[in-house]
Each structure stands twice: as C-alpha cells, then as structure tokens.
Amino acid sequence: MATEFDQTLDVKGAKCPMPLVKSRKAINDLTVGQTLRVLATDRGSVADFQGWVKTAKNIELVAQETVQENGTDLYVHYLKRTS
C-alpha cells in the first residue's frame, strides 16, 4: 500500500508558496523516473500540488495522503519526475 519514493523533502511549518518552491528545487535534483516524498503541514498544499501538476510538464502526482503526527495533520505528497 505504501507508495515508494527515492527522496524525502521536509517542509513542515513552511507556508505557501514555500512547499512548492522547495519541491520544485528538489525535483530538479532528481533523475527522471524518481519520486519525491514531500512532508508538509500547510493545509493548502493539498490543493496546491493538484493545481501544480495541472500546469507542470514533467511532474506526476503519484499519491497524496494525510497522516497524524503528534496530534496534527501531516500532508504527504508523492511527486514523480517524468522528464
């Protein structure tokens, strides 16, 4: 069930648009086909990543999930570099 990934980016506490900006940088460092796991506490990041992949040419949003961590919601995004 767990989605596979190659690297993890921790953007806990970062607010819009920083989760995106940092993810963009991290994805540029991946090789094609690799997947980045992003850990965010920003609630807006869920809709943000969905909006981003609508326009981005080389990113696929593989999965998104919300998990509990220390009583707060943690938003986990899996982004795959496709080219």
Next chain:
Amino acid sequence: MTTATIDTTDTTQKTIAEAGTIDINTLLERISVLEQRVAELEESPAQDLENQVSLVVFSGDMDRAIAAFIIATGAAAMGMDVSMFFTFWGLNIVKKQKVYTGKNMIEKGFTAMLPAGAQNLGLSQMNFFGAGAAIMRKLMQDHEVSSLAELVEMTRELGVRMTVCDMSRELLGVRDEELMDGLEFGGVATFLGDAARSKAALFI
C-alpha cells in the same frame, strides 16, 4: 487589385527561384505536413484552454465584490467553469460570523475591525463610515439588482469553485468556523492551476 495580386505572385516566384534549392516534391511534402497540422488543430481548437474563468478576489470592498460575483454568476450561467480564489481582504466576503474565543489580542482586533459577510462590507469610495454602503444597498434594492449576499448564494448554487487562501486566512487570524461552508483551502498553485487553463483570469 488584380495587378497587386499578380505582383505578389511574381515576388513569391522570384523568392523561390532565388532560393533555388527547393524542388516541387519538398514543397508538396511540406504542404501535406501543414495540412495535417491544421486538421489536428481544427479538431481541438483550444487544446489547453478550458471553457473556464478564474478570479482572484483580493478586495473586501462591497462594490468590487459585486463586480466579482456578477462576473462569476454570469460566467457560470453561460456554462463556463468558474474558479474564485479569496485572499486577504477578500476573505471578509466569505465570512459567516465573527469568533473571538481562543484568539490573541491582535487577532481579536482584526476580527473586531474587519467586516464579516457580504451584507456588512463597505464601499471603496464614498463609504462615509458605512452610510454610503447602506445607500448603495438601498439603491440596489430599488433598482431590483440582486444583493451581494444573493449573488454569493447564487454562485454556490451554480457550482462555482471557491478556494480560500489558507496562508492569508492564518495571517489575518480567521478561523474555519468563521467562514461559510463548502469552501476549499489552497494556495497560489491552486489558483494558477485553474488560471493557466482559463480563457480569462481576473484580479479584483
């Protein structure tokens, strides 16, 4: 007119002749490629553009909000997809109540000073501490123009996507329970994801 046409043809022939290297087969090949491309484009006239309009509602002024919601309801009525993104003072429009409990001093101050809800907004000009807005509401009623509150309700009935900027919500100390139901929470990419594919994008 006829002379002009002949002149053009002559120029074209001259250009081809000057180029020298292009033979008829290459030209035919190019034409067929172009014809194919045109056919492709005709099949899907706006490949990436959806029949959609996106609005950033930044202002919390009553008059600007009316403009935004008239465009939104109008577009939705025309069958377009509509996406509204509420940020900063625009949040005032989609509030349903004020909540003070659990807020710090600054947040309480913001809550006290900012209007909550479409029926409580001020005008951007000639507001005169709310008197201008009251006159405007009266005028709208007299002229049988839908009130802002009605327009807001209508956009919801028409299925307009309404997203609240979660960052500015937090900044202004607005709690979820102060906002209308059925709103989404997002950020800049939520708006841009819609706006980039829209035929019109407006900042109000």
